[in-house]
Amino acid sequence: MTTTQQHLPEVSLVDVASYLPGEPVGTEYFTQFSRSDRMAKNVMFRSPKGRHHVARDETAVDMVERAVAPLIERNGADAIAEVDVLITHTQLPDNPVLGCGPEVARRLGIRPSYVYDVHNGGCAAFVHMMAMARMILQTTPARTALIAATQNCAGPVFTQTDIRKLAQAPVPGDGCGVGLLRKDDSAPILDIECRTYPEFAGDMDFSTNGERKYWEPGEGQGCVSFTESKITKVFARGNRLVPEVALAVCDRIGVRGRDVDTFVTNQPNRLFLRNWHDALELPPHRHPDTFDSCGNLFAAGIPVTLDVENRAGRLPNGSLVLMSAFAHAGDFAGAAAVRWGAAR
Incomplete structure (x- = not known):
């Protein structure tokens, strides 16, 4: 902990939950379309055994709502109702003009004081959002934050008729993970x-x-x-x-x-x-992972x-x-x- 951090209140990651859409999709879905491609031999594109694909009409907001449900079951509805900070990251925004934060808040029945949709964190967005949430909780009266990382481009993008033939198509999978942060020392960051x-x-x-x-x-x-x-x-x-x-x-x-x-x-x-x-x-x-069952x-x-x-x-x-x-x-x-x- 840095000297500056020692003078700020502790923030904890008190719980995590996740959601995987639909039934697992086997690699055979892609092999029936694959073409001879030397890039398929590249270690970057060696496919997992399975992955999940978001349904065509399933939105990022739907995925976040479903990922948050176990948090509510374990921590009670009040834990979510008290969220002051909501930060979301969506790999493929459903609406290119709007982030999903306000709609997530509406679905969950919350009125956070701080709502942010972030994009530049990419695959490191969960850590990025943790950093943002901790900063807000440490420097404002806010006490609880909800962060949500939604990956939803595997189904829509990588099953397109031209794209599903490519070496990289079987690697991504869809899913959503959320974290609940609180200004306390129960599980300190x-x-x-x-x-x-x-x-x-x-x-x-x-x-x-x-x-x-x-x-x-x-x-x-x-x-x-x-x-x-x-x-x-x-x-x-x-x-x-x-x-x-x-x-x-x-x-x-x-x-x-x-x-x-x-x-x-x-x-x-x-x-x-x-x-x-x-x-x-x-x-x-x-160093656990879910690559073989969920892909990238x-x-x-x-x-x-x-x-x-x-x-x-x-x-x-x-x-x-x-x-x-x-x-x-x-x-x-x-x-x-x-x-x-x-x-x-």
């Missing part, structure tokens, strides 16, 4: 590190594979585009950035990487996962995995949980350490 890397901004493209802008009518299906040279660069950055911010947090709280009880990251592919726990000198069982969940990967581990009884209260992730092509990374206190 020990430290958070967020870093922006402007030099990597713009290295990830969303393209229709032509001249058409995504909002213009015409041919071409929108998707994140990859070239092999960019894949190599992103892989190198990801290998470095996630351990870098994670170990920065460890250093400030006075522990070594191998002292962490549970390490939870975003989950782009199996090789990143292996390299990251190796960098922290952790055995694989202390983008920003929802951290809270969904935390929820799965917590419900399975593998996160005892008092254990040291470290989260870390990088976003997009490496333009953002974040890490947070928590003294776990959500076990039931």
Whole structure:
């Protein structure tokens, strides 16, 4: 904890919950459409065994509402009714003009004083939102925050008729993870590190594979585009950035990487996962993930995995949980350490 943090009130991550839409979708859905593509052999695109896809008419607000339901069951309706801060991240906004925060508040029947929809955190958005929520709770009269990370582009984007043939199509999955934060010391956030890397901004493209802008009518299906040279660069950055911010947090709280009880990251592919726990000198069982059953969940990967581990009884209260992730092509990374206190 920094000197400045010592003079601010403690903020805790008191609970997490998640929602996975629909029935699992097997990889055979994609293999029937796949074409011969040398990029399919790239370690970045080796597919999981399963994933979930959001239904066509299921909105980000629907997903958040369903993810919050277990929080209400465990903590009571008052815990949500008292939310002062609501922060949401949606991978694929249903309305490109509006964020989903106010509609989430309406669905949940709450009137938070602070409502923010954030986008730049990408796969590290859960940590990013934790940092924002903690700052607000520490510096205002607000006492409770709800953060929600929604990944909802796997079904809509990666099952398009042209896109589902690509090597990367089977990797993403849809899901939503939420966290409840409170101004108390029951499950304290020990430290958070967020870093922006402007030099990597713009290295990830969303393209229709032509001249058409995504909002213009015409041919071409929108998707994140990859070239092999960019894949190599992103892989190198990801290998470095996630351990870098994670170990920065460890250093400030006075522990070594191998002292962490549970390490939870975003989950782009199996090789990143292996390299990251190796960098922290952790055995694989202390770096859980949901990649094989859920695929790359983008920003929802951290809270969904935390929820799965917590419900399975593998996160005892008092254990040291470290989260870390990088976003997009490496333009953002974040890490947070928590003294776990959500076990039931």
